[in-house]
Amino acid sequence: MGPLRMNYGLAAIGVVLLFMVNNVSSIGANWGTQTTHNLHPTIVVKLLRDNGIQKVKLFDAEARVLSALGGSGIEVMVGIPNEMLATLASSMSAADRWVERNVSAHVSSNNVDIKYVAVGNEPFLSTYNGTFLSTTLPALQNIQAALIKAGLGNRVKVTVPLNADVYQSSTEQPSTGDFRPGIHDEMLQIVSFLSQNGGPFTINIYPFISLYNDANFPVDYAFFDGFSSPIDDNGRTYTNVFDANYDTLVWTLQKNGFDNMTIIVGEIGWPTDGDRNANIGYAQRFNQGFMSHMNRGTPMRPVPVDAYLFSLIDEDRKSIQPGNFERHWGIFNYDGTPKYNLSLGSNSGGLVRASNVHYLPRRWCVLSPSANLQDPQIALSVSYACDRADCTSLGYGTSCANLDAQGNISYAFNSYYQINNQLETACRFPNLSVITTNDPSTGTCRFGIMIQPAGTTSGGFLLEPLSFLVQMLVFVMTFL
Numbered sequence: 001m002g003p004l005r006m007n008y009g010l011a012a013i014g015v016v017l018l019f020m021v022n023n024v025s026s027i028g029a030n031w032g033t034q035t036t037h038n039l040h041p042t043i044v045v046k047l048l049r050d051n052g053i054q055k056v057k058l059f060d061a062e063a064r065v066l067s068a069l070g071g072s073g074i075e076v077m078v079g080i081p082n083e084m085l086a087t088l089a090s091s092m093s094a095a096d097r098w099v100e101r102n103v104s105a106h107v108s109s110n111n112v113d114i115k116y117v118a119v120g121n122e123p124f125l126s127t128y129n130g131t132f133l134s135t136t137l138p139a140l141q142n143i144q145a146a147l148i149k150a151g152l153g154n155r156v157k158v159t160v161p162l163n164a165d166v167y168q169s170s171t172e173q174p175s176t177g178d179f180r181p182g183i184h185d186e187m188l189q190i191v192s193f194l195s196q197n198g199g200p201f202t203i204n205i206y207p208f209i210s211l212y213n214d215a216n217f218p219v220d221y222a223f224f225d226g227f228s229s230p231i232d233d234n235g236r237t238y239t240n241v242f243d244a245n246y247d248t249l250v251w252t253l254q255k256n257g258f259d260n261m262t263i264i265v266g267e268i269g270w271p272t273d274g275d276r277n278a279n280i281g282y283a284q285r286f287n288q289g290f291m292s293h294m295n296r297g298t299p300m301r302p303v304p305v306d307a308y309l310f311s312l313i314d315e316d317r318k319s320i321q322p323g324n325f326e327r328h329w330g331i332f333n334y335d336g337t338p339k340y341n342l343s344l345g346s347n348s349g350g351l352v353r354a355s356n357v358h359y360l361p362r363r364w365c366v367l368s369p370s371a372n373l374q375d376p377q378i379a380l381s382v383s384y385a386c387d388r389a390d391c392t393s394l395g396y397g398t399s400c401a402n403l404d405a406q407g408n409i410s411y412a413f414n415s416y417y418q419i420n421n422q423l424e425t426a427c428r429f430p431n432l433s434v435i436t437t438n439d440p441s442t443g444t445c446r447f448g449i450m451i452q453p454a455g456t457t458s459g460g461f462l463l464e465p466l467s468f469l470v471q472m473l474v475f476v477m478t479f480l
């Protein structure tokens with residue numbers, strides 16, 4: 001009973017200490033680089049610091065990115081792409097080389113604070129049909145062994161970021177959770193290995209996808225500000241799907257004998273475009289809600305959640321196979337401007353934009369006023385541009401949904417022109433396009449101006465010369 005007799009002064013210190021110990025979770029961010037135009041890594045590192053983001057998760061181990069993080073004090077999770085798993089699984093020396101080149105070198109000579117190696121990225125995703133099922137664990141084992149050999153076994157922990165589809169529940173109640181049949185044994189082996197080596201369980205949780213996949217999903221349950229029909233799980237109350245999902249994992253781990261496994265939320269976020277549920281309002285509601293919620297934790301684990309926002313910056317070269325929203329997860333636009341106000345805890349005044357960003361000149365490529373909308377070359381030109389550039393802001397429920405047919409065509413032309421660094425020849429859609437200095441943006445629809453390509457002063461690359469399109473058109477026309 002001693003502590004109860006503690007005077008108020010000591011109690012206050014106790015509370016402060018408890019607060020410090022319990023409240024070490026600051027938000028992290030995923031930094032992906034699948035873009036046509038990357039902000040220079042030193043600009044991104046400054047962006048992270050200006051916004052009080054103290055940890056970052058990468059999808060690979062690019063030297064230029066890790067160099068920029070050197071001496072920043074930012075904690076780093078480096079990643080190994082799924083495509084490398086087979087090699088690392090079958091060759092210990094490949095794993096040694098990977099660790100030497102992509103961890104040891106940066107830790108020792110570049111002062112990068114590497115804390116984790118993420119082996120693979122959602123390798124057990126059900127849509128991969130088991131492609132990485134047999135290589136993930138051996139790759140994990142080899143990387144762990146290589147880290148120990150390199151003397152980094154205590155300092156750098158291994159993990160495998162997994163999608164929440166590795167577990168499921170038979171009802172909406174988290175306590176019915178278990179690993180997905182078909183990967184149950186593989187999951188147990190991975191969890192045992194992580195547990196033996198002090199590696200955390202990293203899980204990506206996406207309430208947006210719940211809403212995207214199921215038209216009947218209750219919208220309010222995706223967010224954190226209350227739900228009229230909460231789910232009761234033997235006295236535990238769930239008012240948001242994040243808590244329910246996270247606790248399904250807690251129950252799953254517990255059921256399989258891993259009560260105390262550390263959990264990291266590797267990805268959490270909401271996209272802003274490309275779908276009717278992907279917009280600024282929802283993204284802000286979700287991310288700000290999560291920021292307030294994360295320190296409270298979940299009913300099963302009422303302690304601060306360790307999490308990385310997905311994502312820092314939009315990536316206009318990501319595959320849109322999952323959906324058009326895939327290129328719009330950033331809390332920042334491609335140029336490092338904030339999309340909406342978001343308090344990340346340290347910066348109560350909202351997000352700070354990237355500094356020292358250089359843009360191409362203020363000009364746009366649009367449909368020529370003299371073009372005939374019945375011109376059969378229009379459809380071909382638009383699909384040519386959209387295939388090679390980015391038209392994911394067009395269509396139902398998007399930021400440019402209100403454009404008329406002309407606006408749509410202009411948007412496609414401009415996207416192609418900007419991605420090709422405003423090369424004059426990238427605005428030569430036959431008799432259809434013209435360059436303008438009047439910003440065609442209207443309402444929520446932004447006609448972007450590209451940032452200057454990193455490491456170049458002018459000019460740039462053309463994805464494929466437009467003359468190819470002209471030839472193709474001539475070819476098609478001869479058959480009409």
Ligand SMILES: *[C@@H]1O[C@H](CO)[C@@H](O)[C@H](O)[C@H]1NC(C)=O
Nearest residue numbers: 060061062081097098101102
């Ligand atoms: C280090 O990581 C990079 C980026 O993921 C990769 O391309 C490279 O092959 C890795 N180096 C070694 C030696 O495996």
Ligand SMILES: *[C@@H]1O[C@H](CO)[C@@H](O)[C@H](O)[C@H]1NC(C)=O
Nearest residue numbers: 125126127128129130131132
């Ligand atoms: C998985 O299987 C489905 C159906 O057989 C197929 O359409 C898809 O391309 C496969 N995906 C991969 C990554 O192999």
Ligand SMILES: *[C@@H]1O[C@H](CO)[C@@H](O)[C@H](O)[C@H]1NC(C)=O
Nearest residue numbers: 253254256257258259260261
């Ligand atoms: C979990 O941690 C608690 C408290 O530290 C301990 O009593 C318990 O034995 C641990 N359980 C397992 C399965 O390690």
Ligand SMILES: *[C@@H]1O[C@H](CO)[C@@H](O)[C@H](O)[C@H]1NC(C)=O
Nearest residue numbers: 338339340341342349350351
């Ligand atoms: C952010 O909030 C400030 C006031 O707190 C407001 O002036 C500003 O317009 C907001 N920005 C956005 C992008 O909503």
Ligand SMILES: *[C@@H]1O[C@H](CO)[C@@H](O)[C@H](O)[C@H]1NC(C)=O
Nearest residue numbers: 394395396403404405406408
């Ligand atoms: C604009 O383009 C989108 C995507 O191709 C299409 O869904 C929409 O119907 C178009 N709108 C008009 C007015 O042509």
Ligand SMILES: *[C@@H]1O[C@H](CO)[C@@H](O)[C@H](O)[C@H]1NC(C)=O
Nearest residue numbers: 377429430431432470473474
């Ligand atoms: C462009 O228009 C001119 C004049 O109307 C015409 O002679 C020419 O064939 C057109 N070019 C193409 C590629 O359609």
